[in-house]
Amino acid sequence: MKAPKRLQPLIEDGIIDEVLSRLMSGKEADVFLVRCGAETRCAKIYKDAVKRSFKKAVQYQEGRKTRNSRRARAMEKGSRYGRQQQEELWQNAEVDALYRLAQAGVRVPKPYGCFDGVLLMELIRDEEGDPAPRLNDVMMSEEQAIEDHELVMHYIKLMLCAGMVHGDLSEFNVLVDEYGPVIIDLPQAVFAADNNNARRMLQRDVDNMTNYYAQFAPQLKFSRYADEIWDLFESGDLHPDSELSGEFTDPEEAADTDSVLQEIRAVLAEEAARQARLREADESE
Secondary structure (H helix, E strand, O other): OOOOHHHHHHHHOOOOOEEEEEEEEOOOEEEEEEEEOOEEEEEEEEOOOOOOOOOOHHHHHOOOOOOOHHHHHHHHHOOHHHHHHHHHHHHHHHHHHHHHHHHHOOOOOOEEEEEOOEEEEEOOEOOOOOEOOEHHHOOOOHHHHHHHHHHHHHHHHHHHHOOEEOOOOOHHHEEEEOOEEEEOOOOOOEEOOOOOOHHHHHHHHHHHHHHHHOOOOHHHHHOOHHHHHHHHHHOOOOOOOOOOOOOOOOOOOOOOHHHHHHHHHHHHHHHHHHHHHHHHHHHHO
16 A cells, blocks of 8 residues: 555655555554564554544643753743654653553553654454454453453553553453453553542543443442552552452541531631630720
8 A cells, every 4th residue: 555654754764664554543543554574563653633632631641751851841831842842752652651561561562663753563463363353342251351351450450560550441442362452552651650640540441441341241340440459559559469359448437528517617617706806805905
């Protein structure tokens, strides 16, 4: 097929030998099958920010830093150069996440580098050697759903052990090969310690995956992996070998909102009485 304009420089530089076909088109990128020597790989072309439909991107960028002060100022001002740097930071975030998570033991595609907004990475294949399907296209037994759900929860735990939350995990961002789930699409991944939305994102990731697998194993709906994982993380007890049960008991000393409101009213009443006493003292002088 004719090479897309964004891939032409990579062909000229000998990084890509041939564009074979379009694999998919998504909200943030288009993915093509390309030949690099004797290997078939994926080339992910990120869409420009104005064309991306990824919602609430700002919340994912919270906590992402650049050591270059000029870049930081430009991004803060929103200048053209700053927007270009923000895009570069967004794209490189996926490459960095892929390397970090692979090292942590999470199954992700192997990256081969990012070149001018094009990410080259491993092609995940099914048993026949064709591109592996997304999870949303896969049917499974109850037993398989329970097994794969447990594995995905393990991957979510390993991500957080590496300090990261996927942030957009769903059945559309997981491929399935003969060995099981493979996590994809990570440009929005966040560092849990630097992003105030991390816990909510983790909960959503877990809920999305649990709701999907619960179609085949309804009992999974009653699991509470997000609460269990985050509680271990906050207490400093989350480790790669931490065993998860999917069970969680809310703290016995849950917040009593009525008591809190009563205390607030008492403080306000006390302050009002104090002010009244001060006024009375002023008037008597």
